[in-house]
Amino acid sequence: MIVARTIAELRRARSELGGSVGLAPTMGAFHAGHLALFEAARAENDAVVVSLFVNPTQFDDPSDLSAYPRDEARDLRLAGEAGVDVVFAPAVEELYPEGFQTWVEVAEASRGLEGEARPGHFRGVATVCLKLFNLVRPDRAYFGQKDAQQLAVVRRLVRDLDLELEIRAVPTVRDADGLALSSRNVRLSPEERARALALPSALREGAEAYRRGGDPVEAARAALDGLPVDYVSLLDLGDALVLAAAARVGSTRLIDNVLLEGALT
């Protein structure tokens, strides 16, 4: 496995990859959700590139950025074991050199939910994704269903800017108790982790209410067990309708969603 730290190193490594290339953009602190993206990329492509970059421009909260978990040595070991061919792990200055001033804004898809709770978040996501797509030139890029609005933003970006790649959605990987895996879960104390389970169970309640013809948002809100939420909201992804929510457990912010209709591919 090649670890590229600079754009020049990445371009060199990319030029040596033959056949189709799958890209999984990540911010590291790998868990089984990331590994599912790598596996999906491995299954459909001749080569797999993973980017490992805690993108500062998508953080609206400096304390969230500084507390973001990082363990590069472990990540590189796991990527190697997963059969990843190239890891692109640049320094911040490599992607945002002095004088950087060009931003991508996916106007409509970035509105509401995460876009409203985290101003500027999707501008940072769309910009770094476009840069990664330009640098890696993948045939397919893999994103988790867990970040459903991100998926909608990236799909729109690809369509609107005529990028030549396919965006693939990978189902959310959960712990046995239902909590969606997230790099931020390591910040939860055992007591907070137990409280956090109200988020997936409220979403399940919402989905159940929807199946019975009821109001999923209302049902999920009622089942949140006092957990403070930023939003509980429906998100129409075109081919799928999801019920999404963001909750705060102590100082950690968690997001999750469930599929109500359709399928994400």
Ligand code: AMP
């Ligand atoms: P992150 O490193 O948190 O930015 O996530 C990198 C990619 O992994 C994104 O496309 C996420 O949607 C995806 N991802 C994160 N958590 C999960 C999960 N529990 N299941 C599936 N994909 C996930």
